[in-house]
Amino acid sequence: MTVGPLPEGPALLEVRHAVRRWVRAHDDADAGVAVALSGGADSLALTAAAVVEAGPVHALVVDHRLQVGSGDVAARAAERARALGCASAQVLPVTVEGQGGLEAAARRTRYEALDAARADRPVLLGHTLDDQAETVLLGLARGSGPRSLAGMRAYDAPWGRPLLGVRRTVTERACTELGLPPYRDPHNLSPEFTRVRLRTEALPLLEQILGGGVAEALTRTAAQLREDGDVLDELAVELLTCASTGDELDVAALVDAPPAVRRRALRAWLLRRGARGLTDRQLRAADDLVGSWRGQGGVALGGGREGVRLVVSRRRGRLSVGFVGEQSGSNNCR
Ligand SMILES: Nc1ncnc2c1ncn2[C@@H]1O[C@H](COP(=O)(O)OP(=O)(O)OP(=O)(O)O)[C@@H](O)[C@H]1O
Structure with missing residues (x-):
């Protein structure tokens, strides 16, 4: 594979616009960015868009070594990143261990590995509007506090999420436009995971009952809670300053x-x-x-x-x- 100009399909353009807006809003990206690449549709489309919109891009692929052949999946993702024009692409093999269940341990280990390898750059993640909606719905159903319901932030240094306004269907289509079939993690289809059932059963049912727009509505709620929460956080900082001895x-x-x-x-x-x-x-x-x-x-x-x-x-x-x-x-x- 060689680097060429990206195709001008509408889905890829939408992903590019989202990345461009993120880069303009956050000057931490001036010296380039790292992209956390799983090889799935979201982070693959993100990587392609970042190469044209965000300066030098350094792809980081974590190999959790939890499935047979995970090393090959990671190596293929890194190879694609190079072919898309990334300045570097690194596979980070990790050992997942620790408390709190396998999913939580894998997430913690992944973020630690990304943080250690990012070399002071912000790390772009491929979370989409659908991921945000699932997070908020899960939080609502579990009675979480406003901090969880406020969902993920577009930038919570060093973690950047330029695609929080982009639907997952768009990143999928962007990969089709790129001619790059994304890696499909079997875990993302397995009904034993709560999130998968939320994605494949609960949200579609809610969309059907409420006549659509549910994912967008959930992310609007999150944004409102974030704004309110930011004000309360500022007041809390002032209070802490007064109370600290x-x-x-x-x-x-x-x-x-x-x-x-x-x-x-x-x-x-x-x-x-x-x-x-x-x-x-x-x-x-x-x-x-x-x-x-x-x-x-x-x-x-x-x-x-x-x-x-x-x-x-x-x-x-x-x-x-x-x-x-x-x-x-x-x-x-x-
Ligand atoms: N193994 C990994 N290596 C590097 N980054 C990862 C890895 N797994 C997940 N990420 C990052 O975290 C984001 C969200 O993770 P999640 O598990 O929801 O992604 P996914 O569904 O496996 O892949 P994608 O979001 O790329 O389709 C990904 O978009 C990607 O940026």
């Missing part, structure tokens, strides 16, 4: 703040102090140390080490986070 928080500065702002401030602070995998329940219990104080003990958080728990507790009008031995201390840990 070294590593601790002054309860008096927090107590009269609206709980929605206070919880955001607490969340940011707890994550900064080392909390991991913070749940809504833990956050609300931590907030009770401020808003519903009755002398209760500390709240255990994820982020401890063997034999010690990470705990947020209140003493003398201050909140602090520290390690507590498994045997000692708090009676209110969740």
Whole structure:
């Protein structure tokens, strides 16, 4: 395969316009970008468009090594990236391990590998409008908070998502226009995955019942929540600045703040102090140390080490986070 001018089909032009808009909006892309390429339709169309719209493109293909032949799939994707005109194309073999189920572990490992290889460039991902709609619908059905319902951002440095306004059918058609049949991951068809059933059963049924437009409507909701959430986040930063005294928080500065702002401030602070995998329940219990104080003990958080728990507790009008031995201390840990 050799590099030639891209065909001028309408689907590919739509993908190119989306990438062009993203590049214009984010000057981090001035020195070129990395593209996370799975070989699927979305990231393949994205790679082709980025080569013409985003300067030097460095394709990164993660080989999760979870399926027989995954190395060949990755090598073929990298070869296509070079043929499309990428400045470089690298296969990143990884070992998927860790907690939280295979899908979550694979995602975490993938993002770590991409982050390590991106060489300070932003990394473009191929998430589409359909991915966004699925994320929001799943979040709604699971009772997630506004942060999850707000969906993915177009740029959450270093992760860029230029195709959040583009339908998956368009990236598929763009690949047809390019004459490049995308790789079809068998996992993307397997009904044992919740997301696959959402994509192939729940969303089409909703579209049929509501007369279409559901995916777009879900992404509109996400955008509105993102805007509202950004304002609350800014207020939370101000509150945190007022309440911080070294590593601790002054309860008096927090107590009269609206709980929605206070919880955001607490969340940011707890994550900064080392909390991991913070749940809504833990956050609300931590907030009770401020808003519903009755002398209760500390709240255990994820982020401890063997034999010690990470705990947020209140003493003398201050909140602090520290390690507590498994045997000692708090009676209110969740
Ligand atoms: N193995 C991988 N290597 C590099 N990037 C990946 C890989 N898998 C996924 N990504 C990136 O994450 C994005 C979203 O992942 P997701 O699992 O939804 O993609 P996919 O359906 O496998 O592939 P595509 O989105 O390219 O059709 C992809 O568009 C791609 O940018």
